[in-house]
Every structure is written in structure tokens, then in C-alpha cells.
Amino acid sequence: MTPLLEAHGIEKSYGHVEALRGADFSLSAGEVVALIGDNGAGKSTLVKILSGVEAPDAGRILVDGNPVRFESVEQARRSGIETVHQDLALCADLTPAANFFLGREVLRSGLLGRLGFLDNAAMRARARQECERLGVRLKSDSVAVSTLSGGQRQGVAVARAVTWARRVVFMDEPTAALGVVQTGRVLDLIRTVRDSGVAVVLITHNMQDVKAVADRIEVLRLGRRAARFSGADVSMEELVGAMTGALEADLAPPDAAGADAASEKTSEPGSADGEQKR
Ligand SMILES: Nc1ncnc2c1ncn2[C@@H]1O[C@H](COP(=O)(O)OP(=O)(O)OP(=O)(O)O)[C@@H](O)[C@H]1O
């Protein structure tokens, strides 16, 4: 089956810093993929490129097998892609509802709507309802996002992305500011979203969360895909090993007999770049 979203050989530098050095990624409909890697591995950069925030220096992006070039966030959104950015990307001075409906404002019905009047009550109600699904209770609809707690803000960003995503939701550390209960709700929501056919990419440093929800795991290291694992039976040692590079060393034995054993373990043709599939 053609993947929903693919990235091949993505390169991105900021001045002298090579954030991505030929990164590959793929995603199918209705799966949760955990994208993991050490600090600075390039995860957020890859997400920004796949959600239209940044343009790659090189590489190809395909949606449903067709090459695309996201010139803007709006364009990625038109492909059904929504993102919870690591920095949340909320407008601090606006209310949660205004953030929710930024660029998607709901007009009043009838003549007032045709004159451009907004249906603020409907937008407030919808934003409140979506936030409450995540256990985020907003004391007032009319306060600016800047006055909310870190966890509430994170809830607003997650709820907003999930509300609008038709095909893919990227969540870059969506639970970093959340307590145990709210984290559990976000993980439940990820499963619900996946079951509705939308693919979810979860970026987190919490390996428990990864093991709890991921159907597949992609590991990024030094700006490239270092490994990928399918199934939940991957051990913590393997994940950490792939993130730090220790596993590569394990799988690069000095003699030929060892090399055979290693290729059995990776068992994927063309995995010379260290990519593994289980
Ligand atoms: N706007 C920028 N300007 C300069 N360097 C940047 C910029 N954005 C990212 N980088 C650099 O690119 C590299 C990859 O950063 P990125 O934020 O993608 O990593 P990450 O995997 O998301 O890390 P973390 O787990 O800490 O969030 C880092 O070395 C970072 O310093």
C-alpha cells in the first residue's frame, strides 16, 4: 500500500548546523508512529518541514505517492496535516477559541454572516468542548492564552490539532507539561484519532508512552533515520541503543560470521545505512 506521507533524503542546515542529513520517514493511514531520538537529533526540524513551516534544502516529500512541495503551513493543512509544535505555536494574546479558529473563523448564519460577523459563541463552545475532552477545564473563555498554565496551553494546542486534522497529526512532545491524568487522556485521544483513520506521529522522550501507543517506531540520530521498529516487543535497550548509536556498533561485528548474524537480525534488504526493520 502506498504510504500516506513519505520523506526521502531530507536535508536542512541552519548556517553551519546540519539539522537533517538525508532523513527518511514514512507514515501510513491509521497508524501511530513514535519518532524518537536524542536532543538535537532533528525531530522537530523534520516535523517543521513535513508541516510546511520550513522548506527543506534537499529531498522529496510525497503524499499518497505524489511529490508535493509545502510552501506554507496552509498548504500542508490543505493536505490534512495538523501539528502540535514543541513550542505550541499559539498566539499568546488571543483566547483559546480564537487560537482554535485562527484562519478558520465561523461566520454567523444569514445576513450577518454574509456581512462578515463571526459566530463567537459557537466557536467558544466548540473550543471549550474539545478542550474538556482532554480534561483541560478553562475557567473563562475570554482570557488570553498567555494567562493559562503550561499544561492548559498544551491541552489547547493538542485539542486544536486533533480537531482539524483529516489525515495526519504531528505531536511534538505533546505531554511534556502534562500531569499523569492529562497525559493518559492525550494517549487515549491518540488511539481514538488513530482508530478514526488519521495517522499520528508522536515525538516524545518518554519511552513508556512510546510503548503504550506506538504501532511503529522511527529513530532519528544525527539528522538521519537510524532505525525503525514495528511491533511493541522492542526492548528499552534496543531503543536506547538505536538513539545513541550503541546498537549500530553492536550490529557492526568485525568478522564475517558476525556479519551474517547481524544481517539476519536486521533482515531487510538494502539496510546498509543501518536501517533496521523488525
Ligand atoms: N532555527 C534554528 N537555527 C539554528 N539551529 C537550529 C534551528 N532549529 C534547529 N536547529 C539545530 O538543529 C539541530 C536539530 O534540532 P531539532 O530541534 O530538530 O532537534 P530535536 O530532535 O527536536 O531535539 P529535542 O529533542 O531537544 O527537541 C540542533 O542542533 C539545533 O540546534
Ligand SMILES: [Mg+2]
Ligand atoms: Mg524537538
